[in-house]
Amino acid sequence: MKIKIVWNAMAVIAGVFTMLVRLPAAGSRVDFKKDIQPIFESNCIGCHAVQMPEGGLVMESLDSLLKGGKKQGPAIVPGSGQKSPLVRSLTGEIQPRMPLGSQPLPKKEIALIAKWIDELSQPESGTSAKETARQSGPVHRFDTEIKPILEQNCLSCHNAEKGKGGLVVQDIDSLLRGGAHDGPSVVAGQSEKSPLVQRLRGVKEPRMPMNGKPLSEEQIERIAKWINEMEPPAGVGAVASAKKPAWPWAPVTEVAIPQVKRQDWVRNPIDAFVLAQQEHKQLQPAPSASKRSLLRRLYFDLVGLPPTPEDMERFLRDDSPDAYGREVEKLLADPRYGERWGRHWLDLVRYSDTRGGAIDYPRPHMWRYRDYVIRAFNQDRPYDRFVKEQIAGDAFRAYGDEGKIGLGFLGQWVAVEAEGEQVRRDYVVDVVNTTGSVFLGLTLGCAGCHNHKYDPIPTKDYYRIEAFFSPMTVDLQDVAFHQYEMPRLQPEQWKKAAKDWEQVLAERKKLAAEFEEKIKKQKTEHYMLWAPQDLKDWSDSGQRKLPFPADTLLTQQDKDRRKLINRQTARFANPNSPDYYLPKAYVVSDSELQNTVATYVLTGGNYKLRSEEVKPGFLSAISSDPEGPSLDGLVGSRRQLLANWIASRDNPLTARVMVNRIWQYHLGEGLVATPSDFGKNGAGTVHQELIDWMAWRFMESGWSLKEIHRLILNSNVYQQSMKHPKAKEQELVDSDNRYLWVRDPVRLEVESIRDSVLAVSGQLNPLMGGPPFFPEADDEQMERGSTWWEPSSRTQQNRRTVYMLQIRSFQLPMVKVFDGANMDESCVVRGVTSVTPQVFALFNSKFSHDQSREMANRLIAEVGHSPERQIERAFQLAFQRPPTAVEKEKSLAYLSRNPSRPPVELSLKETPYAQASDAQAAHGQASGSVGALADFCLILLNMNEFIFLE
């Protein structure tokens, strides 16, 4: 784990008094909780946490500090700060100086720690009751009375080395933490509920000590008495600790904007937050990228397409100071923004047009949810409302049909064949886990089987959340098309398409029937002995005659024909099938019996092992309402309560998680690099304040995504170059660029790559919305994926990739190899890989060759036959810049060695469904037509500059 934030240390240096560092007034006593623990949490806990502490030293509590580490023994010597190894490590007296690999702590903080240790021997007046109790009461008695018993009987297995069952019994902390089976071993104040006592008494099997003599009743009684006298911790839930909630569990509050030395670099507060950290680390931000790079960045980032050469020229000529800002506004208002940013959301919700699993049935109406997402982004729909619609759109009447379509979120689960109740179980688990990860950034799923190992989420909480979903079912309902859904595509057109398709289908079916009749006739005429001779039939009397296997009777031609007929008459395999055009949507509603539906905690997540019943309730670590909301007299849905809670300003996670996602999609990596795991085991962040500040602004702006876009895009952090003059030195300090002193490389996502190829070739069809288009795919590959479809017409196929049919069991090779979203679970980060099959997809595929040819035709149409002008225009189209002298020279040499021939008009027949054979014929014919120029275009489309942003 990285060294966590060094923010407070830096603030001291800067001489700023912030809310995080509270130096006690002179003369007052130092308080561990208030004064010391925050310092440790910021600087030390990253390595010295309970999980895998470095050097065995845990710095989470006074007890653990007194216990100390392997090397130096106890970290503090009560009464003497100067003698304590802790202080000596911080000053550098003991090497290595702590914190390792980070700036030393400010002297003031070290002095404060020393003072605290100096005061330790005297009773603390300012500490909490619990702290006192732990030091004078049970701790003392534990050491003198209890520990010897445990050491003698339990420690041989439950020591720090072996830790059987994850349980260590060395100190109170470890008992409170407990093991993997029972959770905490000791429930303070309640010996009868403490697994330690239960196991010792044999109430819980297996009795402890395992394979040993039971403890005497007197010994057990002594342990029980000690537990009973322990003060129960404040708060609810078995795991919730008495500590104040740590980030990100604490409420979002407004954070002060830090002061920095280089004020001139600060364009908006984002820069201040980032620069303050860099200054503390003695890092310098990179210079701004070139104007050309910036516009390209903006276009790909906001609309997922390159600017046109004319866009670029206009922008480069515009010298006004707000030229960049105006481009930001223009692109935020561009409807293509929704197509680009909606796709990010579709990644998260594992959007697919099919159900998944073996048979992978279509969900032919799912595209309405896809369009809903695109629409919501374009309208900058307040995020709280967006959340509510997707969890309980049916219950919020005011949202109308739009809310119902939003429920497609709950209909995205992956349907795997399973038996009986397991089917329902799989569904609910999928919904709960995805809700947890998408909206709350939590690995909630872990708590389905056991208390969360790292975050304060007991199993009970998981089922309390599940209880909100318990009465829910998804079904296909009639939801009329609205004008706002279809700004460009009229349902009337679909009606015609559907009607055309019915006609084609009828014709095909007729042919199919004739064909089958022929086969049937042949079949009845042929018989043979089926089983091999040496196998005597033992189950029947006499020999059997079986039909001659049809496949040996048919010619290859017949077989192909039959296959095609079967496919062409299949119900969903055609983009023109009326099923895709019906006014229906996947809507969730609650069972009428919703008040009687019970939810149980399931042991190990197994539906056969029901444990206690639970009522709907929120996460105990966040909610102040341990009982959960009352369902008495509830009108509407339980989900409405959950939606309100998630979309509330009081929920500490919702806004933080979302601003981090926005950041991630802009800069390539989230401030928390594990965007759906804000928990302790996630990647963590050094930018907590920045996240908090943006989260606050996000909510203050009425949950406006575009507001956050504006802030990020207009910041200097965003506009930094990918080159840094001092890169070598700064990498020594921060090789992973956690402090954002340079922009990380950006590889276009597969949607942008494919869309850009189409845009540059001039073939992009900008039609928005409506049923998905079916791409051309390799026949055999489709069959292996147990699926098949007929490709859409060429103009349909030239639409943006977000409208491509999304099939769980079969991803188009190009999408797959360029790290397309995995649709089986929430895809939180797209991979960035460079693998050889990408060459096949972008350099060898029919798609690329087709588009290069189209681009060559476009060049000839636009600038004629002069190679020089063709090269210049090609570079402008692809990269919005003229070729360099060297590039031009090389390109000219290439084209002159391989002269181009006059173009041949591509005479592709435009039908509602593309005929693969037509396309292939045209392809073969045209491959030599524009010859070298097409190849040259193909080369440009494969250049690094085409898929990596500068």
Next chain:
Amino acid sequence: MRKNEFEFCSNVERPDPRLGELGRRDFLFRFGKGLGSMALTSLLHTDGWLQANGIQGDPLAPKVPHFPAKAKSCIFLFMSGAPGQMDTFDPKPKLAELHGKPIVRKYGSLEKRIYVASPFKFARHGKCGMEISEIFPHLATCADDIAVVRAMHTSSEAHTTATFFMNTGAAIPGSPSMGAWAAYGLGTENGNLPAFVVLPDIRGGVFGGAINWASGYLPAYYQGTLFNSVGDPIVDLQPPAGVTPERQQKNISLLNELNEPYLDAQPRNPHLLARMKNYELAFRMQTAVPDSLDMSKEPESIRELYGLNNKMTEPMGKRCLMARRLVERGVRFVQIYCQGWDSHENIAGEHKKRGLETDKPIAGLLKDLKQRGLLDETLVAWGGEFGRTADNTMDFFRTGPGRDHNKDAMVVWLAGAGIKGGTVVGETDELGIKCVENVYHTHDLHATMLHLMGLDHLRLTYYHSGRFKRLTNIAGGLIKEVLV
């Protein structure tokens, strides 16, 4: 590092505070972090793969296993549909007595079912005297090379989920397949070929399709590559007709020339150079892949050994021979699918036919590997997704009885590197319905197979969705009896 068998969600080794040694590199790849950064460059240098093929950032370069590996490669013969254990390697004479008698049951459905004896004779083979069904006469001559695990069971009884389970260790999609794990842990010995190749049965799809060789949450480059049986073995391996190798090469050289100046624009981007290398590598693959599958130069004796001269055995024989040629060339994991074992009826005919189709090719593969000295470094595994029942419904009168699905008992065998040949492990009850002695789960099979490839299933982890995940989930142990 503390390890304990019960603490299931943190049972991993973490050399780096957050990521496994492999995980760390992939983490950086995944998040597009600069490989040019100091720390990583040195990490890669110590792996020796920069030198190995000069490709910066190649995650498939050979990696050092956790401990010396017995097997360099693995060939997994997947008998899709699930063969019946009592018809192949686990004879149950008691069933012959009960044949045709109705089964007695205390509860459950009222559907009438009868016991079904195996229609096949068993005989003892090899020095070890292993009992093998008559449907495998050729394999029987290899009895001393194979180790049969009789008391194996699994977690699902439906084809698709059980097939997922056998391949990925989980019944729901989303987890990496065993081949992907092997590629992740070990890389590949031959950069011109994929690390993990799948050879499908030409007769049809595998239950659940590509999920069975998917990379799941591992990065995409670890996924299995399916070699098509017709056309290009890999989609778009070859450019469209009319693009000659000369033209392709000319295009690649102009591309790389134009790409070169851009390297300076992003000094911290390792992908730029990797992509340039990829075009050359792809060009080499255009020849290497077809070459690895070209069987025309194999001598007649080999063709005969694999059964290429017989129409019945030819398809499987071809796949087996391809597999040998691939592991010979350094491919890490080859999976061969053989469809058609799902004999709910007419097991006598259907299983016999599967035997006729696969017996000679599989035995040929074992013998060929052995004569080339490859069997010592290749692990061969055979098995289906689950086992079959001892009883059947009554509605088979048309074709003869068969068997239904059974997850509580199944049979697999292993051969080759590190395997103690001639071993029979475990026992099922007298009807072959349930495992009773030395019982192993498919998780244990996975652990054992990884072990033989030099990988500790507890240490081969990947950080995903909040925890370090592995092929064996939270279970798995070695099948010690089969190990040398």
